[in-house]
Amino acid sequence: MGNALHLENVTMQFGGVVSVNNLTLDVPEHQIIALIGPNGAGKTTAFNCITGVYQPTNGLIEFMGRPIVRNHPVGKALRNYKGECADKFASDPVLNPTPDQITGMGIARTFQNIRLWKSMTVFENVLVAKHQHAHQNVFSATFRKNLAEEKRMREETMELLSEQGLDAYKDELAVSLPYGLQRRLEIARALATNPKLLLLDEPAAGMNPQETIELADFVRQTREKYDLTVFLIEHHMDLVMNVSDYIYVIDFGSEIARGIPEEVQNNRHVIEAYLGVADEEAI
């Protein structure tokens, strides 16, 4: 099987700060891959580059073997450029799609700090995510030309909600749900865009150990049921070691280790990054 996602020499530089430095990684289809690292390592920035929120300073991102994002530094950005491989993509055209175009290609995401639509119900939150695939324009929608499509969208939403165990809450405001269910709703909303690749940004943040174990099962089941590839950022080591097939570790924007969970767990660089460098005198 091929790669769902492929990052090549991705560098994101803000002024003089290199948040993501020369990141190269593969996310094979139908696997669960984790990206871990200490606070401020650049994990979310990497996600934002993939989803089009930021345009990377340099690098190539391929989705299902097709380049979707490509950029290289020019002019002032090139003079200030601190990363590597500045000329690797210089001859290729720049690709810079907006987040909604990327979502349309089949990449959906959740957010670290939950971003549900506050004034809408659980049902509407999921229903809106179906809007982009609706075959209607503003006139046909206003004059209710295709009620069949609206009905289909509502049925699919209902189906998705009951699969995620949220159907009992469908008419409640999204923000009134307990925290764990809000996370689950955000995943349901992402699934409503019919993704092939699901990006989860710290899905276990703020969860207790019991909820974390449930989440691991939930992620695995979701992958099976919707035939997805999952790429997740996480802090929670229990979850990462439990759920992922392969792990990339970054610190200060650069990759410091990669491997299956057992390898990463015992990697000296990873332990140093998380616990600090052992002082020689102390030993």
Place this chain on the structure above:
Amino acid sequence: MLENLSAFIPNLPQVFQPTSPLFTVLKKAAVYSLVAVSMNLLNGFTGLFSLGQAGFMLLGAYTYAILMVPASQKEQVYYLFGGCAFDFSLPDAFAAIFGEGGAGGAVGMILSCLIALILAGCVAGFFAYLIGIPVLRLKSDYLAIATLGFAEILRAIFQWQKLGPVTNGANMIKGFTTFSSFNITNASGATLLRLSTFVPFLVSSVCILLIVLLINSSYGRAFKSIRDDEIAAEAMGINLFKHKMMSFVISSFFAGVGGALFAMYVANAQAKAFTSVMTYEILLIVVIGGIGSVSGSVLATFLYVACSEWWLRFLDSEQYIGAFKVPLLRNGFRMVIFSIVIMVIVLFFSQGIMGDKEINLGALIGKIRAKRERKQ
């Protein structure tokens, strides 16, 4: 329609006489409610804080006025500029097809008026599209300032003497079809059926219904998601620019129609009427009614217009209770009370009258029925 009652029931209270302020209020409120709802679509449902409403109303009003002045009136209206540079007139074109008087004349008048109203909206929508390309990339306060500036520039341009042969400079354009043109008269000129209050209600209701249908469609939900969280909306596949532009153009279209109705209401079109004060007035109505509530906007419009034009009028003149002269009452005192009322509303109903809820007639009737059953 109501105005006609007086013809059948001569001893009707004064409120229902044709000259009563009730009808002025109803007409003006019908016009303003459309503009308020159109502003709510943009500010309340899409979260774009725009203050260009008066500018788009001006475009609508002038489009309507210029198209609807009959050739016979042009010489007189544009006398300062030696006639109008714009030869076409919709009523004349329809008079040529349907004839002047009788049923043909009525059909011609209704059709020409309808087409002019739609064109007024289209012109406003087109300008909204042009100005939207640079301006919609701005956020919150910056967007408000840019649209406010745009409206002020438009007002200045329309008063420019060089454009006089089309816009009549700073003078008013009049002589076009107004609400009172819809009153049905007999041969001697006596009014048989007054429709002058009915027409603005009809047009506004149809337009507000269209806006409500849009808000409850898939696009309306997308607008709301942009208001609640732009980043999430974009990540869920909603094209921000396209949807913001759509909301901006549609809102301006209806503001343009509202502007044309306003010109019909005051029976003239003059740029100096469409100041930023007008925009603030409408913004105030939207805030009082509740940002994100169509029925709130409509309700607030009627209350606001009734207060400012009718119910508080008595405060402007000296009043006597028996021999006692009520203190403080004099010209301008109305505005003092009015400001206090508005402050009280904003302080104690910070969400507006309706918040973001709608008046739901079905639910209301159900509630009353349930209460009655409980009593039995």
